[in-house]
Amino acid sequence: MYENMDKEYVLNTYPRNYVNFKQGKNATLFDDKGKDYIDFTSGIGVSSVGHGNARLADALSDQVHNLIHTSNLFLIEPQAKLAKKIAELSGFDVGTFFANSGAEANEGAIKLARMYGEKKFKNKRYKVITLEHSFHGRTITTVKATGQDSFHKSDFSPYPDGFSYNKDINDIYNSIDDETVAVMIELVQGEGGVEPFEKEEVQKLAAFLKSKEILLIVDEVQTGVFRSGEFLATNLYGIEPDIITLAKGLGGGVPIGAVLTIHKDIFEVGDHGSTFGGNFLSTRAGCEVLDILEGYKNSGELDESFIYFESKLQEIAKAYPALFEKVVGLGLMRGLRCFENVDLSTLINRAFDQGVLILKAGRNTLRLLPPLTISKEEIDEGFKRLDNAFKVLS
Template identity: 70%
Template sequence: MVEKLDKEYVLQTYTRNYVNFKKGINATLFDENEKDYIDFTSGIGVVSVGHGNKKVANKIFEQVSNISHISNLYAIEPQAKLGQKIAQLSGMDVATFFANSGAEANEGAIKIARKYGETKFDSKKYKVITLEHSFHGRTITTVKATGQESMHSANFAPYPEGFSFNNKIDDIYNSIDSETVAVMIELVQGEGGVQPLDKEAVQKLAKYLKEKDILLIIDEVQTGAFRTGEFLASNLYEIQPDIITMAKGLGGGVPIGAVITTHKDILTAGDHGSTFGGNYLCTSAALEVLDILDEEKNSGTLDETIIYFQDKLNEIYQNNRDLFTHSVGLGLMRGLRVKDAQTLASIISEGFNEGVLVLKAGKNTLRMLPPLTISKKEIDEGFKRLENALSKIK
């Protein structure tokens, strides 16, 4: 039924698996036939505090029972409190603009950089440098900022000018010219293969850009909200970017994006906006999500979960070196390099049949982004099912 409706009434921009999930409890999903699946994807890093989280559900119910939306023409208390919470957790002197997605957040970051380049210098600076294998969104501008030529389809051309990408961090220095205003990078490339950047190289780049008055934008759409073990990957890398973007896990399933910047005075009234961005619903949910995750971190539970998951992942890796070449990632953003794309597709398919959900990243990486609240029991069961899947493709 759902497949027929989807194919008739929904634009077919995704290659879907037509399982019909009806219920979720933390990292376990149940379909319409009551078959259960261990979710190592969390909706591509979104359901950070698990499916069916009662605290978040109660907060959402409480909020929508009163006010869900009034527009940004009026002050929104949970929005202001969320901005405060983000500043406190980041440890930085920042202010935040709230949007609805990661792509929107990155658009906002680029607009801040462009205005900075227009107003702070005698001659205009507007160029933004990114890295190969990066992913920054699906809008026309963020697609162009994405460092993958395969994403720059002629079907959607012409694209905005002023974007280029380099193969590695060391190449960025030679690409900077008098019109460069910002460098935009992910500290762990998610779609690009769960590839963490070298910490010392990032710190060196951050210092250089600061000296040259070039903005550093860190795309934390996937790494933010404790995904790498700290509130921000920027905290883990011990840097203070000019602009940080967040989305995905920040709302725990409710759409939200955030543009966080130390340059509080760049955008003024009328420069940017969003009808839904930062409304009562999404910011109330995000506040609850961050309270839950902050407690998970402070209690030591999150760090314990990361270590446990990493150990189980390493067992799978060591037991299947004929299929995997490397183990990659940070925190609960993990991946296994698979020997070829066909084997990867088989693992994902057989994993689904066994009742464990996993993802693809890049050309040949098996990606895992479990809820940050996943239990040890769910971790054990998920890897047991994954091992069963691997045994079937050998």
């Protein structure tokens, strides 16, 4: 019934699997037939505190019964609280602009960088350098910022100019010219194969850009909010970017994006805005999610989950050497790099049949992004089901 309704009335922009999930409990989902699935995707890194989280549900219910939205023309108490909490957890003296998604956050970061280029230099600077295999969003500008040709369809052209791509970090230095205003990178390329960069090369780049007064933008839409083990992957890498973007896990499922910057005086009133961004509901969600995850981190449970998940991931990689080349990623943003002759779709479908959800990424990689609150029992069950799925393929 609902499959036909979807096909008739919803635009066909996704390769749908027509399972109908009705309920969730932490890292376990239940469909309308009562079948359970271990969720190693968390809605592509969004459901950071799991499904059906009672604390988040209670906070949202309380907020809905009072105020959902007024607009940014008035004080929004949970927005102020969330901005303060983000600054405290990041360890940086940042101001935050709230949007509705990662793409919007990256748009805001690019606008901020270009305004910096206008105000800071005698001759306007506007060019932004990104990396091959990067992913920064689906809007016209963030698609252009994405370093993957498959996203640059001629159907959507012409694209905004001022973007270029380098193969790796070491190539960036020679690409900078007197119109370059910023370099935008992910510390772990999620869509690009769950590929982390080396800490030393990132630190070297950050120091170089600072010496040249060129902005470093770090896209933490997927790596942020404790997915790397720290609040920001930036903290893990020991750098201080000029701009950081967040989204996905920040709202635990409620749409929210954020632009963090140490340059608090670049934007002035009217330079940027969002009707829904930072409203009562989304920022109340963000406050509750950060409180939950901060407690989880401080208790040691988060690090224990990371270590245990890593051990199970290494076990399954070793068990199927004909399928998997290596384990990639960090924290609970992980991947199994497959050999080129291995078909990702087949692996994902087999896993689904066994009741475990996984994702694909670039470089022929299976991507695993479980809720950060996943239990040891759910990890065990998920990998047991993966083992059953892969047995018939090895």
